[in-house]
Amino acid sequence: xxxxxxxxxxxxxxxxxxxxxxxxxxxxxxxxxxxxxxxxxxxxxxxxxxxxxxxxxxxxxxxxxxxxxxxxxxxxxxxxxxxxxxxxxxxxxxxxxxxxxxxxxxxxxxxxxxxxxxxxxxxxxxxxxxxxxxxxxxxxxxxxxxxxxxxxxxxx
Ligand SMILES: [Zn+2]
Numbered sequence: 001x002x003x004x005x006x007x008x009x010x011x012x013x014x015x016x017x018x019x020x021x022x023x024x025x026x027x028x029x030x031x032x033x034x035x036x037x038x039x040x041x042x043x044x045x046x047x048x049x050x051x052x053x054x055x056x057x058x059x060x061x062x063x064x065x066x067x068x069x070x071x072x073x074x075x076x077x078x079x080x081x082x083x084x085x086x087x088x089x090x091x092x093x094x095x096x097x098x099x100x101x102x103x104x105x106x107x108x109x110x111x112x113x114x115x116x117x118x119x120x121x122x123x124x125x126x127x128x129x130x131x132x133x134x135x136x137x138x139x140x141x142x143x144x145x146x147x148x149x150x151x152x153x154x155x156x
Contacts, residue, residue, distance in 0.1 A: 018046040097138055105139035113143065 015022065023042055025035035033040035037051040047054070 017044065020046065095134060097135055101133065101135040102138055105133065105135040106142065108136070109139040109143045
């Protein structure tokens with residue numbers, strides 16, 4: 001009696017390509033697959049548990065990459081940070097600058113920058129550790145915009 005029955009009346013119940021489960025025994029991301037190896041390619045050969053591990057490792061890697069990408073996107077761009085520091089709130093609104101002092105400070109700042117380029121001189125240059133006036137700070141800020149700001153080409 002049993003022998004006369006077909007092994008299966010459904011085509012899906014026939015194991016193919018070494019799979020130990022039938023096509024359609026697994027469902028993921030709107031795709032049918034094989035439960036034995038979690039593959040969604042019908043013509044694929046069974047890769048068993050090794051295939052499952054490989055698939056999960058790939059998924060882990062993808063999740064790690066997404067997390068890393070999201071973290072990178074949350075970080076402010078370095079250019080924005082620098083511009084905030086340049087025009088940010090570090091200078092009080094009621095700051096009154098002496099124009100004469102400022103022009104002197106600008107000259108000193110120019111000089112300092114020239115000397116900074118000269119490694120030999122800079123080693124012995126200690127005078128800038130002494131006293132920094134508001135004008136010196138402003139001169140530094142102004143020069144920094146002109147010399148270091150990556151957006152300077154757009155400003156000029
Ligand atoms: Zn399989």
